[in-house]
Amino acid sequence: MAQPVQPIKKRKGILGALAFVAVAVGLYWSLIVAPPDAYQGEVQRIMYLHLPSILTAYLSYFLVFIGSGMYLWKREKRDDILAHSAAEIGVLFTALTIMEGSIWGKPTWGVWWTWDARLTLTAILLLIYAGYMMLRSLMEDEDRAARAAAVLGIIGFLDIPLIHMSVYWWRTLHQPPSILRPDKLPWENVHPAMLTALTISFVGFLLLYFYLLSLRYRLGEMRAEIRALRLQREG
């Protein structure tokens, strides 16, 4: 007997509230407490969103890889739901990253878009995982779709280092990293308020990410439950 569909639990509401508070505090530190950048001025503040967005997107693609591998290995529906949910939110955060980058790029570099290595890599990631979503939506049979998507999730992730290498050799123009630099420790190079703002913002994004992931995961579970109920009723 399949379980009746459960509503979303209260715990997730708490996670959501925490995420909201952390993002709000992060925004306060980013926009008001942290000083403007010495060279770039106020526009640099978008970095407090830009960096957390792309790091969360990378985390998401890693989870797609893990979920896909686990699904092929164990054939548990929950791993497939995890991979699917992570891919969807990863695409969202990658798209956000590119938009934030464009808004920053126009005043700083003078262009909305340039074919620099890191920009190109991010755009390719968006294309790969948009293709992943497309593949899922174009397949009727759930199990087949899950298997096909898992294969793509694994191959796509393994391809990332190769794409990374090739576009870097092709060209690079992006800012060299200013926080994790080989010659200086982070707090020697960056204003402490900036580091705090970035850290809070990052924690906020992580909480938000896991909140969205848990909602999306539950949605996937509910879909599977409804499908099971329908199959049962139709006999």
Added chain:
Amino acid sequence: MAILKHTGLLLWKDLLLELRRRDSLMTMFFFGTLLLFVFHFSFDLAPDAVAALAPALLWLAFLFTGTLGLAQLFHSERENHCLDALLLSPLDRGALFLAKTGFNLLLMILVEIVVIPLFWILFNLSSWNLLPRLFLVTLLGTIGFCILGTIMSAITLRARARELLLPLVLFPLMIPVILATIRCMESVLRTGAFDDAAPWLRLLLGFDVIFLTVGVLIFDWVIES
């Protein structure tokens, strides 16, 4: 080595079918030639400028013709449930992967052997002595294309609009191969040797080895009834 024997048998089956019907080879060959004409009319370039564009134009032609071939790759298996019969037989799925990759590779090489010299004739290029090196680079790139293409063709096999979906999932993954082959060929055309191209060649080789291994290991899951 049972897997190699099975690969040979499956490859022979596909070759025999192709020899009798000639569907894929003919369409790919004509499409490749057609693209050269389209490129010529669209660009209408002086010979010097053509040499700079040749690698990119050639690889565009190979990508498109290759995708055409990939879309047909499992066609004969879809008819009359032949795939189910093939999966019921005691074959290593890795052999199926290797055979399909080899078959598509063979088709693409045949097309490329004609299209590359044809490009040199149609665009009045004189650097004929560089063709063997260009073939070598093209071969490495084509191997990578066929490996990943076969996997993607197999996972999109049961999707709606699969011919449209295939390039959508395949092309972003192919970017290392596209970049590496085009840069390699440019370097060969410019300097006449592989000097600058060494890292790109290693990248191509790495790509081929990694995904060939992944393909053989993963094909069990890629293709199930």
